[in-house]
Amino acid sequence: MASSIQVYDTTLRDGTQGEGVSFSVEDKLQIVRKLDELGIHYVEGGWPGSNPKDAEFFKQARGLSLSRALLAAFGSTCRPKGRPESDPNLLELLNAGTLVVTIVGKSWDLHVNRVLETTLNENLRIIRESVAFLKSKGLTVFYDAEHFFDGFKANAHYALSAIKAAAEGGADCIILCDTNGGSLPSQVSEVFQRASESVATPLGIHAHNDGELAVANSLAAVRSGAAQVQGTMNGYGERCGNANLCSIIPNLMLKMGYACLDDGQLARLTEVSRYVSELANLSHNPQLPYVGASAFAHKGGLHVAATIKCEESYQHINPAQVGNTQRVLISELSGRGNIMYKARELGLASLPKARAQAVLARVKDLESKGFQFEGAEASFQLLMVRSQEDYRPPFELVDFMVVVEKHRRPSRRAEETLSEAMVKVRVGDAEVHTAAEGKGPVNALDQALRKALTQFYPVVAQVRLSDYKVRILNEGAGTEAQIRVLIESRAGDEAWNTVGSSANIIDASWLALADSLEYWLLKTHQANPSPLLLDHSIP
């Protein structure tokens, strides 16, 4: 049977030290539940002695019923010259009411002398006594040996004495920390070897990512006997982050044959990774290995053609093992295979080769004119729909006019800029003419188009624009540059992206806006029935 590795998540404590990461108490409780479902063994909730929010979290966490995960509270050893039983920080740890506590202490002589400002012997005493005090309360005690690798480099004898003190105190696991994140995997292996010869206590690893080696260092530590790996979801953490558990866990299980989570739980990894980024209010990094949206995305025509024949030809694992999916991107690099793949994804069993070829030619032509379909799937789907000879669009533009006027009203002191748009569209045999004002020219155009369409298609009112991005494509050309507009629209839980490109920003916006509404009309079956209706979920 495969030996098993304990996973200790510190997203809620060390992870929140990352720039831009912040969780409310409610967020933290929800993340604990999610990590428990994923099967994480230990979840560090915070440092109750350092801030009231973490103390409140532990109060509320008592009500959680977890099936697997054990909650851990974090703190540090007692102060020099102090006694553990009267140390406010250690007493706060007891108050947190968890079965597991983790305390951090110094192992680098430089830190003992210059930062803690005490003697080397006094530091050993506070480590030993703090661990022993918490053990005497019947708790599972993990000891984080801060700066262990740097300390070992500076004074190996002292660094080893520091973990021996934790072992004498009775620590259940001693975690060697690469706090500054600059160690190499070969160094980690060597130091682990030496540490495991010095103490009988199980060892763990806590690595930071400053040399982009946190995952590699964690795996090297496991190879050298670490029984526990600490890290965070998506690698959140101070500076360049902590070791990313979303990479470590699948590497341990799928590549190195260790037992860690149940197989069924591993298949939830992508979902949990995205859930945590959602609550952190950070966009999920598409390039994250295993769990990122691009981790199994294929763009080049040759790769796609090969993956269609044989899925594993360009993938290191089956994405389903970590709950991710293969994606095929559409771009000027595509081959006919990309188009056929997309057609199948849309439920079109047979897209005639000639038509796939025509769609591909159109994609390449439009991309050369500044469109980009990779980030605008809805526009690409419309391209496929429009390739049918019998397709009749739900509306067609006859013309539009946009007026932007800046003037000073005598009654008010401020200058005002007014935007108004007039739109003429054809719906079936009817021609409608509307006008609307807006906060800017694009907004006015959007309002006027909606006004024209709502009487025929009330569902248009469901659509709201959630993001509007403008990109200048040939920067050197200044105000004559080609412009790409990408729009994200939403209705209920659904979101879709459309693109427009032109030398004129209003024109580019119009194309993306019109695509957005046309897409929703097809999706909600408001347009002429077509064998190519997009009634499949938006990928």
Ligand SMILES: [Zn+2]
């Ligand atoms: Zn850390």
